[in-house]
Amino acid sequence: MEHSIIQQLANDLYEAEKSGKAIETITDRYSLTNDEAYAIQIEGMNLRLANGHHIVGKKIGLTSKAMQNALGVFEPDYGYIADYMVGYEGEAISLGELISPKVEPEIAFVLQEDLQGPGVTIADVLRATAGIMPAIEIIDSRVKDWKIKIQDTIADGASIGRIVMSGKLTPIDDIDMRFMGLVLEKNGEIVATAAGAAVLGHPANAVAWLANKLAQFNIGLKKGEIIMSGSFTAACPVMAGDNVSCYFDHIGNVSARFKK
DSSP, X not given: OOHHHHHHHHHHHHHHHHHTOXXXXXXXXXXXXXXXXXXXXXXXXXHHHHTTOOEEEEEEEOOSHHHHHHHXXXXXXXXXXXXXXXXXTTOOEEGGGOSSOEEEEEXXXXXXXXXXXXSOOHHHHHXXXXXXXXXXXXXXXXXXXXXXXXXXXXXXXXXXXXXXXXSOOBOOTTOOGGGOEEEEEETTEEEEEEEGGGTTTSHHHHHHHHHHHHGGGTOOBOTTOEEEEEESSOOEEOOTTOEEEEEETTTEEEEEEEEO
């Protein structure tokens, strides 16, 4: 694919985010490889950097077998987290800044050491982790009506919208994240329950996958970065007036409320 087309598609997606007006499915118009889709994603992040934003972390998507099967893929994808995408409990999320949001309960890893693949293991991730936090990823699609293939979501920054962080960082000593229970509630009703093993068998395994995947491009995970490790459950749509709470065993809870 010509670089000019990659730049144009990245600009289209960025303008869609800013305007709140989704674009047509990219893969209906172009035949994209995953590498070309990641090139579009990188151009999109460069646009954000050029507009004064900063990268504060990375996210992993498509960690569950159900989501991989739905898109016909066999591994996760990833994207970058910019500073303006991060919110904290107590801040209302404005749906006017999003297009078609859905929430996913996740564990956020905060790194105390760099991680550079290849060859990163779960043990390396655990050793490099300062602590974990309850978090909510608000995924969003700049592609109209979520009519996406894997290449569409990769190009679109792995469909990241916002993340909401708890204020509590918990050391991981003596926590087996495979068996960590999760209850997702919307407006006081239980929507889903799950355990950490739903995330590639172990949330730290997702972080190891990311470090090793990024090594192909000589990119590492950096000390202090936030790494969103992937959803415990299927994504849950939200609308104005909704309140979402995620209760994690051992590490606490996080909530988000949504306004117009």
